[in-house]
Amino acid sequence: MKKNKISFETTFWAHQELENPFEVIDTFLGSESLAFYKQTLNEIVIYRSKDEVYKKECPGDVFFTYTALRSFLRACSALQHKNKKWRVTEIAAERRSILSQASLTxxxxxxxxIVFHNAFAEHSLADFEFFLCEVIHLALRPTIVEFDSDLLTPYIHVIKMLDASQLLLESQVEKIEINE
Known part of the structure; x- marks a missing residue:
């Protein structure tokens, strides 16, 4: 049975359609820093419960960030299946500290x-896209709106996926030869 290949929809922010999830992650974290994405996502989540509009002086930036994060989530969805096919062989010596571990166990x-596998075992790609859309929608509203969906758990998973992606970029990753 042939798998349906998911589009990462990178054209909006990367100006080209990328087809490899590793390339998406590399381009995503090359366009802005890990700290920028974590800080922006944190601000968006905070603004969802304020009666102020997030970045009202430049809402286009929010849309641009949304498209990049959405592509990132789609690439992470593809990486969930790489758990048994790829492995990290070496982490740079300067990165080996408890601080570089960030949110990861x-x-x-x-x-x-494992981060990608666990995230998508608990939530679907549609759930993560809903989370992203919902927090941005709420952050761009000038009033506080009650919501009944769990936004905290997907937020924690996205932060962990950001940290895991940065670690993948800074590490040596190799494909595992499977003998059957």
């Missing part, structure tokens, strides 16, 4: 693919 730090 020791097991996730040693194998960042």
């Amino acid at each position: 020791i097991e996730e730090y040693e194998n960042p693919f």
Whole structure:
């Protein structure tokens, strides 16, 4: 049975359609820093419960960030299946500290693919896209709106996926040869 290939929809922010999830992650974290994305996502989540509009002076920036984060989530969805096919072989010596572990457990730090697998075992890509759309929608409203969906759990998973992606970029990753 042939798998349906998901489009990462990178044209809006990367100005080209990327087809490899590793390229998407590289371009995503090359366009802005990990700290920028984590800070922006944190601000968006905070503004969802304020009666102020997030970045009202330049809402286009929010749309641009939304499209990049959406592509990032789509690439992470593809990476969830790489857990058994790829592995981190070496983490740069200067990155080996408890601070570089960030939100990751020791097991996730040693194998960042676990983060993607766990996130998508708990939530679907549609759930993560709904979370992203919902928090941005709420952050761009001038009034506080009650919501009944869980926005905290997907937020934590996205932060972990950001940290795992940065770790993948800074590490050596190799494909595992599977003998059957």
